[in-house]
Amino acid sequence: MSNEQELPEKAADEQTETILEQNADAQLDNNIDENSQPQTAEKVDIEELSKKLEKTEQKATENWDKVLRIQAEMENLKRRTQKDLENAHKFALENFAKELLTVVDSLELGLQAAIGDSPEVQKFREGSELTLKQFEAVFSKFNIEAVNPLGQPFDPELHQAMAMQPSADAEPNSVINVFQKGYVLNGRLLRPAMVVVAKAEDNPPQETPKIDEQA
Secondary structure, eight states, rough: HHHHHHHHHHHHHHHHHHHHHHHHHHHHHHHHHHHHHHHHHHHHHHHHHHHHHHHHHHHHHHHHHHHHHHHHHHHHHHHHHHHHHHHHHSSSTTTHHHHHHHHHHHOOOOOHHOOSSSSHHHHHHHHHHHHHHHHHHHHHTEEEEEEEOSSSSSSTTTTEEEEEOSSSSTTTBBBEEEEEEEEEEEEEEEEEEEEEEEEOOOOOOOOEEEETTTT
């Protein structure tokens, strides 16, 4: 074969190799593009899942806070209800006890007025004293306590001062007389004791010292 024939064949072979190389490069680029697309999509999916997970965790935290608040409110309601029930049991007799106090007052006044040595007076006194003892037993059973503060310091929470009197024998602000006893039910005041409170004696006016004119 002559050199003239070899030249076109060589050129054709070179052109063919060039085309094959270009096709190979194009195919490689396509493969790279195809491989990069799933990676980008996968990245987008991870970001979306992260955002959804963050929102879900935030919602779960909010719901948990609501549960805790509801539990706290239920506990407070339970305690208030229990306290109301206890107070209802403790103080159910409050109004009834106040009515009984007037009966006790009448018996005590009658007993104080029963003066004399006649058999009738003695029987009345014995009957009144027995009835008062029965009242005291019933009051003790239901935690009703008398407030008789004679000689004790004045307590504005339990006592009602009707008057103040100077006294040389009693401490100032102490009770020197009880007009009417008070009562408490389970620590709650039913009626204050009506009392007279001592106060310090007024200082007598001091005499003006005499001046010795001869001095």
